[in-house]
Amino acid sequence: MITYSVALKSLHSFAIDALARRVIVARTETELFTFWRQASEEATCVLLLGSGSNVLFLENYSGTVLLNRITGVKIKEDSEAWHLHVGAGEVWHDLVNTCLEKRMPGLENLALIPGCVGSAPIQNIGAYGVELKKFCEYVDVLQLETGARCRLSGAECEFGYRDSIFKHNLRERHAIVAVGLKLIKAWRPVLHYGELSRLNAGQAIPRQIYDAVCAMRRTKLPDPSQQGNAGSFFKNPVITASAAENFLRRHPDAPHYPQVGGRVKLAAGWLIDRCGFKGYRLGGAALHDKQALVLINAGQATGEDIAALARHIRLQVADRFSVWLEPEVRFIGANGEVDALGVIA
Incomplete structure (x- = not known):
């Protein structure tokens, strides 16, 4: 027992x-x-x-x-860039702050993303037009059965949209212990998304972008210390060019973002919002009233409550738009990680 x-x-x-x-x-x-x-x-x-x-x-x-909880930040500098070696247990947002304080810009669009540095490559974290893969030089991995340590280059990490090799081939019995980041000194602002598009590209400074990102996230996203949540619950769906053409013919006002190879990314939050789910509650789980992508623990929710709400949302979005959402959050059962999509299918 x-x-x-x-x-x-x-x-x-x-x-x-x-x-x-x-x-x-x-x-x-x-x-x-x-x-x-x-x-x-x-x-x-x-x-x-x-x-x-x-x-x-x-x-x-x-x-x-x-x-x-492996911590530590080491910085090396050359004429082109700053090279950071960061322990997996460092808090990601603290690292962003540290870089700005040391006048090493680049990560400001990724401010306030919750989690530790070691989790960042797994999800290839991203926000406001920037993804981790832009900066990742390498990831150090510990093979837990043997104690052997290996280093994967950024290319070897096979980064994709909210995806990497660490979700697949290196999913089991491996631990990320450090991440290497390269911040180019020839900094250029990324201002394509949200309120950032209102900034002047020729005058914007890193701290200004950081402040704007933090303000947007604090306005739209609930504080986990006040309402339990995991940020964006679903991935933004990426569909084929032909499917996107049909979709946009029916919904010309839908936000959409062309991708490499002709595919198109849709905004999951917009799809959910159009189904009228903001503030919707099921058991102890609810959808945040300001951001349709965020499922919250509205009070004594169980894991099954959250999963049931996610299942309901997914089915309703598919019924209305013929687009199937996939969870970004990892589901943990009694004996370890389980197939999240299988749980809410």
Whole structure:
């Protein structure tokens, strides 16, 4: 019989009242390898977790939650760029702040994205026209069964829209321990999205963009410390050129963004909003009243409440627009990560 003894509510941003058998903090690569091996030898499943900003616990977790808290920021400089080596346990937003304070611009569009640096390559985090892959030089990975360490170049990470090799080939038994970033000194602002498009490209400075991004996010997104959430719950769907042509003929006012190869990205929030879901509640789960992409823990929600709401939204959007949304959030079952799309299909 499993004894669940540790509350996970404070360790993930959805703040679901789930429990785990055990929680261990690893502050070095040696500790990470040792603790993982010990838990594996005890025949218990192990879940690696950063700040828990992109996970949904569907139920109690039967194994060990291993928190990656490897920190440290090293900076090297040459005539072209600043090169950063950042521990996976560093808080992403703190890193953005550090870079601006040291007058190293580039990451300002990615301000206030929740989570740790080690999670950033997994999702290829992005916001306001910028993605991590633009800056990623390499990712250092620990093979947890052997303790071997390898370095993948940015190209080897196979970054895609909210996707990378770490969601596929390196999904199991690997831990990201550090990320290498390259910030080019010949800085150019990216002002294509939202309120940023109102700024003057010739006069905008990094701090101004950072402030604008923070203001937009704070206005539209709920604070996880006040309302449990994981930020954007669904990915923005990317459809074929022919499907986009048909879609835009029927919905000419829909936001859309051409992609490499002719595909077109749609705005999931717009699709959900047009279905009238803002503020909609199902059980203890609700849709945020200011941002249709954000599902929230409206009070004592279970993981199943959140999943049920996501399922309902997905079906309604598909019924109205013939577009199927996919979750961005990772779903965690009793023994580890499960297929999120399969849960809400």
